[in-house]
Amino acid sequence: MSSNVSQSYPYSSETNEDRAATIARLVAEREGLAATLATESTPLDTNERWWTWKCPTRGCPGLLHAAGYAAEKHAVYVVCDGTCAKTYLR
Numbered sequence: 001m002s003s004n005v006s007q008s009y010p011y012s013s014e015t016n017e018d019r020a021a022t023i024a025r026l027v028a029e030r031e032g033l034a035a036t037l038a039t040e041s042t043p044l045d046t047n048e049r050w051w052t053w054k055c056p057t058r059g060c061p062g063l064l065h066a067a068g069y070a071a072e073k074h075a076v077y078v079v080c081d082g083t084c085a086k087t088y089l090r
């Protein structure tokens with residue numbers, strides 16, 4: 001997993017409302033994502049805005065959205081909304 005924690009600068013930010021709506025949509029669309037998040041992350045604090053990042057997967061146009069905190073690391077657990085559908089730590 002450590003290779004997924006890279007020095008990457010935020011791309012933009014979004015309101016917590018937008019973030020929550022995107023994560024809810026991705027959880028609804030992707031089988032197993034809810035279980036993965038429940039196992040590997042803990043709920044986020046209440047913030048008004050959250051960073052988003054460009055997905056580092058080659059060829060994937062997605063953005064990474066905060067979904068929780070990584071269970072065992074000091075990192076934000078993020079989900080790609082693009083074609084690769086991967087999760088990363090930021």
Ligand SMILES: [Zn+2]
Nearest residue numbers: 055060080084
């Ligand atoms: Zn992606």
